[in-house]
Amino acid sequence: MPFNYTRTPPNNTFVTNGTELLVLPFNTTVELVMQDTSILGAESDHPLHLHGFNFFVVGQGFGNYNPAQDPAQFNLVDPVDRNTAGVPPGGWVAVRFRANNPG
Numbered sequence: 001m002p003f004n005y006t007r008t009p010p011n012n013t014f015v016t017n018g019t020e021l022l023v024l025p026f027n028t029t030v031e032l033v034m035q036d037t038s039i040l041g042a043e044s045d046h047p048l049h050l051h052g053f054n055f056f057v058v059g060q061g062f063g064n065y066n067p068a069q070d071p072a073q074f075n076l077v078d079p080v081d082r083n084t085a086g087v088p089p090g091g092w093v094a095v096r097f098r099a100n101n102p103g
Contacts, residue, residue, distance in 0.1 A: 024099045025099075026099065026100060026102065027098055027099065027100050028098070028099045029096060029097075029098055029099075030096065030097055030098070030099055031058070031094065031095070031096045032055075032094070032095050032096075032097075033059075033065050033067075033092055033093070033094045033095075034046075034048055034087045034092060034093050034094075034095075035064070035065050035087075035091075036087045036088065036089055036090055036091055036092065045087060045088055045089065046087040046089075047084055047085070047086055047087075048084065048085050048086070048087055048093065048095070049083065050083070050095075050097065052101040053083070053097045053101055054081055054082065054083050054097070055081075055082060055083070055095040055096060055097035056079035056080065056081055056082075056095060056096045056097065057079055057080045057082055057085050057093060057094070057095055058074040058075055058076060058079045058095065058096050059071070059073060059074040059075065059092075059093070059094035060085075060088065060091065060092065060093045061073075061088075061091055061092055062088055062091040063090065063091060064092075065092040065094075070092075070094070071094075074094060
């Protein structure tokens with residue numbers, strides 16, 4: 001059963017920090033979907049910023065991101081070019097960028 005990000009958060013807030021590295025070939029197109037969990041409490045838009053990149057905001061919504069349905073609504077014609085975007089409370093934002101900054 002998939003996690004429901006829009007219902008009352010679980011009482012389990014034991015989380016760990018970690019870092020994972022994914023090496024991408026130069027000029028790869030990357031799509032990143034950020035889902036707000038609000039597990040640690042309600043919050044306003046959570047800012048997303050990628051150092052060294054601008055990105056295109058191709059989709060945004062409230063509730064759980066549905067990979068089978070939501071991409072059909074993405075704006076791939078004239079998406080907004082940003083360097084910061086807000087993940088809505090209890091929602092998600094989808095961005096695309098080209099991995100062309102080796103630094």
